[in-house]
Amino acid sequence: MNKWDFESSPELALDDYDYPKELLKDEDIASRSASVYPTDREVTLESTHLQSKRIALLVTGSIAAMKAPLIARTLRRQGAEVVAFVSPEALRYTTVDALEWSTTNPVITKLTANAEHLSDDYPFAAYVVAPATYNTINKMALGIADGIITSSLGSAIGRMERGKTQILIAPTMHGSLHNSILTESLRKLDRLGIKIIPPKVANGKNNLPEEKAIAFAVCRAVSQSSLKDLxxxxxxxxxxxxxxxxxxxxxxxxxxxxxxxxxxxxxxxxxxxxxxxxxxxxxxxxxxxxxxxxxxxxxxxxxxxxxxxxxxxxxxxxxxxxxxxxxFPGKIPSGELSxxxxxxxxxxxxxxxxxxxxxxxxxxxxxxxxxxxxxxxxxxxxxxxxxxxxxxxxxxxxxxxxxxxxxxxxxxxxxxxxxxxxxxxxxxxxxxxxxxxxxxx
CATH class of the missing domain: 3.40.50.10300 (CoaB-like)
Structure with missing residues (x-):
């Protein structure tokens, strides 16, 4: 059942899951993956359209967050290096272990002195908010930065406006929440240059698109091919x-x-x-x-x-x-066509x-x-x-x-x-x- 919730649910008690900033270095990630993660965490490479691209997967508090590990692995199949940022509300529907297993990277659950939301030393080619809830979308439009997801997006918008990254959101919620307030927020984000991945509409709900549709939207967004927009x-x-x-x-x-x-x-x-x-x-x-x-x-x-x-x-x-x-009009009777x-x-x-x-x-x-x-x-x-x-x-x-x-x-x-x-x-x-x-x- 797809029942999309607000992000205003009670905060969860989280175990400390902070990592030194050094672990986000590309060479350390590769070494750590080789020495710690077994081969069952690897993926079959389907294309190289995201090769050498770091992608931030921002997971918000919708039940569709249970699909975030699948999204991460699908991005990796296109060659991406994926780092998950996850809100406390999202951890009602997915887990840190599942996200770390699927990304083979440390999961960012809160802001620390390392300023993970800024990503200055190791910038991301794209930020993907999937699922993107009603709450998160409207906060983005208003410039509110009150948590790990929205603070990261505030910095991401600044980078995007300087031509240094792309932002994509996958709106996911009950159809009744697609009201005039949300529509205006989406229009504002679109004018800023944020790319909106259309939801899969069914049974009165704006469902998360299939994982490949999200990954392909990211490939298109970061493409520098001379065929782009042709x-x-x-x-x-x-x-x-x-x-x-x-x-x-x-x-x-x-x-x-x-x-x-x-x-x-x-x-x-x-x-x-x-x-x-x-x-x-x-x-x-x-x-x-x-x-x-x-x-x-x-x-x-x-x-x-x-x-x-x-x-x-x-x-x-x-x-x-x-x-x-x-x-011949209608159906030719059997045996009459010579x-x-x-x-x-x-x-x-x-x-x-x-x-x-x-x-x-x-x-x-x-x-x-x-x-x-x-x-x-x-x-x-x-x-x-x-x-x-x-x-x-x-x-x-x-x-x-x-x-x-x-x-x-x-x-x-x-x-x-x-x-x-x-x-x-x-x-x-x-x-x-x-x-x-x-x-x-």
Whole structure:
């Protein structure tokens, strides 16, 4: 049950849990982790978007504080060094031991002579208030600094205003507390430059978003990529064509690569939008996307969305090449369909190239039963149509390796071989970063 409480609950009697300031040194943390913490406290690194970044996780007095250890570990999976600051009220719902285990760092529970809230010697790249209660949000807006969390945030706001850190908050409370007072406080914090992570609204409550959504918001906030704030459209998945109101013709492609590309760009701070064809795979909720169910819907959505002045379009969708000449009304009775007359569909990328000539385009080419040399020749010929890159792959290589093997083909460089969807996504994002940097110079 999600029951969000105020932070005005009675103070708890806390054991002393103060650490010398020296323990916050990066080299001491690494040494301490290696010698004291067993390997079960380590995490599998999923990305390096927060590598070498110190993140302050500020935990306030909501029942959602029980998820703080999970948030810490998810941040660490992106490469972050996490230090938890926890209010007395939050310790009703989580523990110092759980937070120390999940961060592998000392937990800050109160202010001492070490002035932990200032973090002068070892500054944080970002402060993340998750969960952020009604009480904390309104205190932030009024500049109140009466405890470990609000005092740390007072200093953090000063650093943020000097361009030295980022602040993110995840509002978490019962829906009835989302009143005009809270709205005004959120607007004020937004004007200051504090980033608000939208809650997951359900059953009348503003719930804490999933841990990955919070971690990804932090990645975006601290990103220094040249793709930051750049509008990029990505497509992925199949584009089924209907036979009647029940049956469809489709293909076996899932759209996982398109989602992987969109996610990598999203982590680097791009204003990415994914148009995803409906199939066996659905993109995660935190990734901005639109599901389309048919080829016609896909074509219309792409053409409409591109009117919003995108800089690049990455077209990985497995677009239908043919569609029935006639869609039968209702359901064709079983056994009465002897043949389907097919006609070619409109080539979407050709239509995009003609209508949006200034759009940077990356397209995909999948082939089977041809040689590698033939594949590269086909990709190079496609470049003559005005595309910046063609990502080419053959079914035979996927079957042989069990992983997707792609060749990134451009006009100026030799084809680049990349193995695996995450690596393909990174290679495409890297290419776009280099291209953007070249345009700036």
């Amino acid at each position: 509008p990029i459209l990505v497509t992925g998945g199949p584009t089924p064509v209907p036979i009647d109101h029940i049956r469809r013709l489709t293909n076996r492609f899932t759209g996982r690569l398109g989602a992987c590309i969109a996610e990598e760009l999203y982590l680097r701070g791009a204003k990415v939008k994914l148009i995803h064809g409906q199939g066996s795979f659905s993109p995660p909720e935190y990734l901005p996307h639109k599901i389309v169910t048919t080829y016609d819907e896909y074509l219309a959505e792409v053409m409409t969305e591109l009117q919003n002045n995108y800089r690049y379009g990455i077209f990985s969708a497995a677009v239908a090449d043919y569609q029935p000449a006639q869609v 043949k389907i007359d097919l006609i070619p569909t409109t080539k979407v990328i050709s239509g995009v190239r003609a209508k949006f000539p200034s759009l940077g385009m990356i397209t995909f080419k999948y082939q089977e039963n041809i040689s590698h040399e033939e594949l590269i020749d086909i990709a190079k010929s496609r470049l003559q149509e005005g595309y910046q890159m063609v990502v080419a792959n053959r079914g035979e290589e996927h079957q042989a390796t069990g992983a997707q093997v792609a060749y990134l083909v451009t006009k100026d460089e030799a084809p680049q071989k990349v193995v695996g969807k995450p690596e393909i996504a990174k290679a495409i994002a890297n290419y776009l970063e280099v291209t953007c940097d070249q345009h700036k110079t």
